[in-house]
Amino acid sequence: MQGDRQRVAVVGGGIAGLAAAYELRVQAREQGLPLAVDLFESSARLGGAILTEREGDYVLDAGPDAILTLKPWALEFCRELGLDDEIIPTRDEHRGVALFSRGRLRSLPYGTGSSAVRKIKAYLGSGVVSWPAKLRMAADLLLPRGEARDDESMADFFGRRLGREAVERIVDPLIAGIYSGDPDRLSIYSTFPRFPQIVAKRRSILLSLLRAPQSARSGSRTLPIFCSLRDGLGRLVERVTDHLEGASLHLNTPVIAVERSRGRYALITSQGQRNEYSAVILAAPTWVAARLLESLAPEAARRMRRVRYVSSATVFFAYRRSDLGTPPQGYGFLVPTCEGRRVNGATWITNKFNHRSPEEGFLARCFIGGDRTGEQLDADDECLVDICKDELREIAGIAAQPLFSRVYRWRESGPQYDVGHAKLITSIDEELASLPGLHVTGSGYRGIGIPDCVYDGRQTARRALERLAVESARS
Ligand SMILES: Cc1cc2nc3c(=O)[nH]c(=O)nc-3n(C[C@H](O)[C@H](O)[C@H](O)COP(=O)(O)OP(=O)(O)OC[C@H]3O[C@@H](n4cnc5c(N)ncnc54)[C@H](O)[C@@H]3O)c2cc1C
Numbered sequence: 245m246q247g248d249r250q251r252v253a254v255v256g257g258g259i260a261g262l263a264a265a266y267e268l269r270v271q272a273r274e275q276g277l278p279l280a281v282d283l284f285e286s287s288a289r290l291g292g293a294i295l296t297e298r299e300g301d302y303v304l305d306a307g308p309d310a311i312l313t314l315k316p317w318a319l320e321f322c323r324e325l326g327l328d329d330e331i332i333p334t335r336d337e338h339r340g341v342a343l344f345s346r347g348r349l350r351s352l353p354y355g356t357g358s359s360a361v362r363k364i365k366a367y368l369g370s371g372v373v374s375w376p377a378k379l380r381m382a383a384d385l386l387l388p389r390g391e392a393r394d395d396e397s398m399a400d401f402f403g404r405r406l407g408r409e410a411v412e413r414i415v416d417p418l419i420a421g422i423y424s425g426d427p428d429r430l431s432i433y434s435t436f437p438r439f440p441q442i443v444a445k446r447r448s449i450l451l452s453l454l455r456a457p458q459s460a461r462s463g464s465r466t467l468p469i470f471c472s473l474r475d476g477l478g479r480l481v482e483r484v485t486d487h488l489e490g491a492s493l494h495l496n497t498p499v500i501a502v503e504r505s506r507g508r509y510a511l512i513t514s515q516g517q518r519n520e521y522s523a524v525i526l527a528a529p530t531w532v533a534a535r536l537l538e539s540l541a542p543e544a545a546r547r548m549r550r551v552r553y554v555s556s557a558t559v560f561f562a563y564r565r566s567d568l569g570t571p572p573q574g575y576g577f578l579v580p581t582c583e584g585r586r587v588n589g590a591t592w593i594t595n596k597f598n599h600r601s602p603e604e605g606f607l608a609r610c611f612i613g614g615d616r617t618g619e620q621l622d623a624d625d626e627c628l629v630d631i632c633k634d635e636l637r638e639i640a641g642i643a644a645q646p647l648f649s650r651v652y653r654w655r656e657s658g659p660q661y662d663v664g665h666a667k668l669i670t671s672i673d674e675e676l677a678s679l680p681g682l683h684v685t686g687s688g689y690r691g692i693g694i695p696d697c698v699y700d701g702r703q704t705a706r707r708a709l710e711r712l713a714v715e716s717a718r719s
């Protein structure tokens with residue numbers, strides 16, 4: 245890739261697009277490539293779903309609040325960006341999560357120590373499911389592997405291994421906490437491929453879970469399964485942006501179409517600008533990418549539209565600690581759909597991470613929406629606050645008046661990996677193969693968590709550069 249400066253565009257300034265732009269800059273620098281990078285973001289800020297706001301000494305992570313350490317790519321990225329000293333673990337002393345099941349909060353056997361016997365005892369005593377359901381779950385220890393399947397729903401997979409009640413009272417709320425989704429529709433292979441692998445290799449899910457690590461090695465440290473950054477995950481966005489020197493960042497600039505002529509791509513922005521690029525990385529939600537590719541790749545666009553998205557909201561409450569009497573225990577609670585409540589769960593942020601509230605304060609956040617409580621989102625902010633207050637009072641006994649509350653809405657921002665998702669994405673990739681130089685990344689495709697988005701964004705950037713190198717060697 246000598247001579248003329250190549251131009252690459254990234255559409256979407258969420259973490260996937262930022263990671264892609266970062267990787268383009270790093271590779272260009274390391275390989276001495278004459279590369280220009282333009283990043284287009286429709287809104288007024290970078291970060292997409294990652295947003296940290298401050299209210300006095302309270303730190304509000306409005307979207308994601310934790311990074312999974314078992315997938316190392318996000319933490320590695322933080323280190324590369326010089327954020328090592330800012331990585332904070334979850335607070336071990338409050339470890340634990342509760343399920344609202346059969347009328348009250350019940351502690352799940354999370355973090356009850358590494359001994360399998362202690363875990364089993366804690367589980368049996370939790371009362372999350374009935375005794376017949378516990379016996380049905382124990383069948384997993386004996387059930388044969390069964391036939392390997394192409395794909396199936398989480399409900400079918402876990403129902404077969406653990407029984408329907410376990411699906412309704414354990415799998416469903418845990419899934420809602422991650423995907424805001426419905427286990428009857430979500431694909432086990434695209435959400436938790438580890439479980440079918442466990443069954444294929446070791447047969448029993450329960451035995452594997454009992455042996456599962458409660459921490460991960462990361463660099464020179466052992467970290468719990470979730471971490472964050474001292475001043476909120478928005479720091480990740482700030483630091484990546486700091487490292488994008490040389491790239492042109494275009495905020496408030498929605499891209500409205502992608503065209504192609506003579507092997508190059510033209511991006512049209514809503515302001516009517518038309519810029520040409522050798523390669524384009526679309527890092528916006530799939531329903532946006534579908535709109536942009538409507539004329540250029542109608543079949544790929546049609547398939548992209550099949551990736552379903554749900555909306556959600558996070559509602560924060562800051563309390564004076566002394567108003568709470570005994571502050572809630574653990575990291576928070578999750579609610580199974582079958583309980584018919586109006587929130588999916590709540591996180592006791594102050595218990596989960598240090599540096600989130602002043603000494604005398606307590607920060608909580610409720611989670612509403614997704615496949616199960618999505619209809620609540622039609623209500624205005626005041627109404628959402630009232631719904632959450634009622635639920636916190638009835639479920640967790642919190643009757644105190646908050647010092648302040650905040651509502652953050654996440655419209656059409658939660659992709660749902662329904663049964664058949666992996667095949668759908670492969671078929672989109674196949675369709676796009678006829679458009680060399682056009683790439684897609686982001687949470688709609690190959691993983692929704694921050695680690696997956698970082699990994700896929702960077703890999704996509706590398707693929708884009710490799711192709712440009714081949715092109716320029718040919719010409
Ligand atoms: C409430 C919530 C809680 C979550 N909790 C966690 C968690 O704790 N841990 C975790 O790992 N993950 C969590 N996630 C998931 C994770 O945050 C997201 O999957 C990830 O941040 C998505 O990144 P992305 O870059 O793919 O997409 P996005 O963040 O959605 O970014 C896409 C960007 O594209 C821009 N865009 C859209 N259209 C255009 C256009 N036409 N032109 C230009 N730009 C455009 C958008 O404005 C946006 O900035 C959570 C998500 C939400 C919503």
